[in-house]
Amino acid sequence: MLFDQSTQSSYLQCFNGLGNLFNPDSLWPFTSIKSTASLRVGILPLFEKWVHALDAVVLYDSLASKIPLDEQIASWSYEAQELFFVSVNIIPTESFVKKLISLSKGQYLQSDNDLLALRADFDQPCKAKVEKILFDQDVVQLKFIEDLYLTIGSEIIREFGILIQQKTSGLYSNTNTVLGDQLFIGESVDMDCVTLNTKMGPIYIDDGAVIMEGSNLRGPLYIGKNAVVKMGATIYSNVSIGDYAVVGGEISNSSIGDFSAKGHYGYLGCSVVGDWCNLGAGTTNSNLKNNLSSVKLYDYMSDSLRDTGLMKCGLFMGDFTRTGIQSMFNTGTVIGMGCMLSITGFYPKFVSSFTWLYNEGKGTYQLQKFVSDLEVVFLSKNRKLDKKLIERIIEINQSTFKN
16 A cells, blocks of 8 residues: 555554655645656556555555545455555665565554555554664655656666566567667557667567657657657657657657657757646757756745756646747746646746746636636547546645645
């Protein structure tokens, strides 16, 4: 079971005061409508990483879930032998998983006063003797939004080694040029006259993807199911492209969410773009300051700028945001969800959710119009806007974080 500060479970109440719990608000705007567990880092979302790591049923808070977590736990208690709680922002590594499964009932892992994991008793969660076990090794975890791109390459490398043991790579045309031997091709992939360099890391192309001619790809790289890479695209290392996404131009060290489009020329680097976004032709971001000083990012929790300590840091854009042509984003820009952006010149370093920016001024993307427009966008991809998602959008629109 993956948990955070907002998780509602009687099991966690038994372990109050054992350490700090992860606050998903630190990953806003990307956790605004989805659980941290659903965030893709590399090839797989976090919850699927744990499925592979433990070969277990993984439960977590989800917008789509209709059953409370404790009821889900109870329904599995007849089949499962062990119940572990793991902080949702942790990426499973061999050393952490080994330490986790060695826990006895009532033992919990802590590092720097953070509660990382615990093993509970199905029947008597509050009666087990509590014992702290310190985890003194490095923990790979998502603490801030920049971690969503910083961990892409290492995760693709790690997951590639796991996934290729379970699947057989498909064939590809001899019109393609492949350097190295770390290439996986899924089913029904359409690819001709493409250069793929896997010497620096693996390339994993998922089922149904279309890679158009003239594209140059360098690993570590993940291209999601039914994604499209347009002609002449240049994609460097450490890039993850979501399902049904469309990409073109130049991309490096970045994550692009499901159903998002960066289909034209322009540079995207050291950046994270959420789901269902659209970057107009020529949209480009900077990821390096001219004076080479460290980059500061807007932080939702403190409502202030936070020094990342990084020299390179680009654009962070929440779900459902769209930009006009030739849009320009400065180093370390954070954009909320549901924005409509159409100005010439650089955008502000922070734009709150549901903002409509244009050359003549600034307005609010009215909720009714936003939902109506979003329904059209979903229909264009043969999808239907879910009622629960609409309710969550309304909730966010009325929250303080939109500001």
